[in-house]
Amino acid sequence: MTRVIVADDQALVREGIRTLLEVAGIEVVAEAEDGAQAVAVIEEHAPEVALMDLRMPRHDGIWALEQLREQGTAVPVLVLTTFDDDQLVLRALRAGARGYLLKDVTIARLAHAVGVLADGGTLMSPSVTDSLLRALRDGTAEREVQEAPLQALTVREIEVLRLVAEGCSNREIAEVLHLAEGTVKNHLSVILQKTGSRDRTSAVLRALREGLLG
Structure with missing residues (x-):
């Protein structure tokens, strides 16, 4: 429970x-x-x-x-x-x-x-x-102060981040993409580094702001 x-x-x-x-x-x-x-x-x-x-x-x-x-x-x-x-x-x-x-x-x-x-x-x-x-x-949302330059994400990393934005857990992402849960965690670690984000939510916000998630 x-x-x-x-x-x-x-x-x-x-x-x-x-x-x-x-x-x-x-x-x-x-x-x-x-x-x-x-x-x-x-x-x-x-x-x-x-x-x-x-x-x-x-x-x-x-x-x-x-x-x-x-x-x-x-x-x-x-x-x-x-x-x-x-x-x-x-x-x-x-x-x-x-x-x-x-x-x-x-x-x-x-x-x-x-x-x-x-x-x-x-x-x-x-x-x-x-x-x-x-x-x-529309540009009404304020950007983070001193935002780090965005490094290019791979197709797989964008797929993972899109599923994060949809509310999927690591286990659910692994099931959807047919990956090991450890592999998903590795992808997320790289995504946080590339987007200069402290957590998953910040990474999703950055990706949305950059137009990466459609």
């Missing part, structure tokens, strides 16, 4: 998410009503995935993501929010979010997303991906 925490400032929303996740066989080990509490319960319970709203009082979800990154906490964070603002999406992803879903998602989709992140994957809802692509295409 996958262990998660839920951070949202509305008690009714937290209770609803808890009930739905437990029906899907996912254990909610703790709840938080703002970013500071979220960081605290993540440190205490070490969940496999953290579900986090962005707009919370006092310390919001972006603050929590930045704190977790500074502390080196490796728990993957799935942003679950009602907002699909382009810049908010980018801020969350750059702060370390591994997934981004809107709250109108179905329980099946939410449970799937939790599983993807627990397995090391990334995932964004189609509407968020479309919004992000539009922002990148």
Whole structure:
């Protein structure tokens, strides 16, 4: 049973998410009503995935993501929010979010997303991906400061990165491309180096910005 925490400032929303996740066989080990509490319960319970709203009082979800990154906490964070603002999406992803879903998602989709992140994957809802692509295409999305020159990716590396963008875990990428999981990990290491990225999400953002994923 996958262990998660839920951070949202509305008690009714937290209770609803808890009930739905437990029906899907996912254990909610703790709840938080703002970013500071979220960081605290993540440190205490070490969940496999953290579900986090962005707009919370006092310390919001972006603050929590930045704190977790500074502390080196490796728990993957799935942003679950009602907002699909382009810049908010980018801020969350750059702060370390591994997934981004809107709250109108179905329980099946939410449970799937939790599983993807627990397995090391990334995932964004189609509407968020479309919004992000539009922002990148229109030039409204800010670039990373002092971005390193992009080294050419091979066809196979682009295939791997495209599957990462679709939310596939290393195991799923290996199955789709008929590769060993270790080979996928090697490809990802090279991709991070070539794109000058600190993680999978940053690599996907760079590839989208450069127009490599279509």
